[in-house]
Amino acid sequence: MEAPVDYVEGIGGFLLDVVGVWRFELRGVFNEKVIVEACVVAGCTGEFLLGVDFMRAKGATMDFDKNEVRYRDGERAVVIPFRTRDGSGGARVAAVRMAGEVQLAERAVTPVQVSVVAEDGEYGLFIPTKQTGSVMLAATVTKARNGRAWVPAINTNSVTTKLPNKKELGTWIPLDGELNILSMNGELRVERLNEWLNTMGNTVMPLEDESEVRIGVEEADARNLVMKLLRVYRKLSVNSGDCPPATALDMHHHIDTGDASPIMLKRRRQAQTEDKIIEDNVSQMLNAGVIEEGNGAWGFPVVLVRKKDGEVRFCVDYRALNKVTRKDVYPLPRIDETLEALGGAYYSRR
Structure with missing residues (x-):
């Protein structure tokens, strides 16, 4: 031509x-x-x-x-x-997207391949910044190869979940090539991990439906270690059917309503079957210590919301309280903008 x-x-x-x-x-x-x-x-x-x-x-x-x-x-x-550089010659923060469509198994950890703008062999920090529903992503130090890298994704749902191609997941921050990513005092020994787990509690009694537990690891030794840890904390995976217990932390939250008069709304008219559901939920939360009986001047009605599976979600209509509450919510700064603003900065003490 x-x-x-x-x-x-x-x-x-x-x-x-x-x-x-x-x-x-x-x-x-x-x-x-x-x-x-x-x-x-x-x-x-x-x-x-x-x-x-x-x-x-x-x-x-x-x-x-x-x-x-x-x-x-x-x-x-x-x-x-594409790749850009700042005034000091360092590569700037870039977006990270899915390199292809991936099906994530239910309640499992799956490595997924993402696209990164980085040179081969370059280490970088992946920071998730986007909501991905039931999929959890963690900040990960990973290595780029041919414009791609691997990061772990956890599907917390009971059904398979799809991450579509090109979906934006977070940002990639290049790291200094001389950075020590991980330093260990000696090699990791499996026998020492087993000794430590045995001191934590009962690691022998199997879990309910233990054969159906999927942790995303098929290697026998690694699966055995994870299963021992789950057996120690078996209460976390047991569905008791009751309301989870209240936190042991002494936490208090103050709602600033200014000079507004107390609001006491009437209880909504419900069918007898719904009244029974409300009474059962209140009894469960009282027994678990999540709520306590009160005699204050404020009161708001209970609302029952039907889920798709037919179960009932116990809610309280606080809209009247929200109208008189003084707002004290402030937006948080974006992590990528904060890190980019700190690029090239250093701390020195004389």
Whole structure:
């Protein structure tokens, strides 16, 4: 293909010959094919450059907060991550997305592959910043390979859950190559772990339906250690059917209503069957110590909300209280913005 120009002007005013125009087929970290027609300049062997003409033709947007170029190709959303550096030469925070669709087993830990803008072998800190429903993600130090990394995902639901392709999960913060990620005093010895677990409590009596417990680990020794730990704290996995007990911490919460007069609302009219449900729930919470009898001047009605599975959720209508409560809720700063603002800062004491 004939080039539109014979040469281009480089840095310092030097003229560089244009060899020709080639059509490139590129594949990104999401395995998307991007076709680009680009000029080949003699002597330039650096990174591939996408110009304004490409951006305009695709209707693309460049997001410097997430370090991504995004546009739509028909029904398909194309995401091209890129890497930027701050004033000191360090790589900046970038968005982390799913590298492909993954099915997560119920109540299990599953490693998932994510896309990161990092060089091969670079260590980085993954920080989850997005809500993913029943899937729990933890801050993880991981290593990048071919623009991808692995992070653990915990599905707390009793059914399988899907994480779709390109779903944004959090941010990637590059770490110093000289950082000691983990230092241990000697090797990890399984026999010492077993001795420690045996001192914690009963590690022999099996759990109810222990054969159905899925922890995401099939290796026999590792599963045995986790099962021993669960046996020690078996009360955490037992469904007693009652309301969970109250916390042992001495916590008090003050609701500032200013000079508002006490509000005492009438009890809502319920069917006899619903009155029985309310009485049973109140008795369970009284026995568990979650609530206590009161004789104050404030009172609000109970509301029963039906769940999809037919069970009843015990709620209290506090809307009248919320109207007279002085607001004391303040937004928390975003973690990624805070860390980016601290980039390059250091502490010194003379």
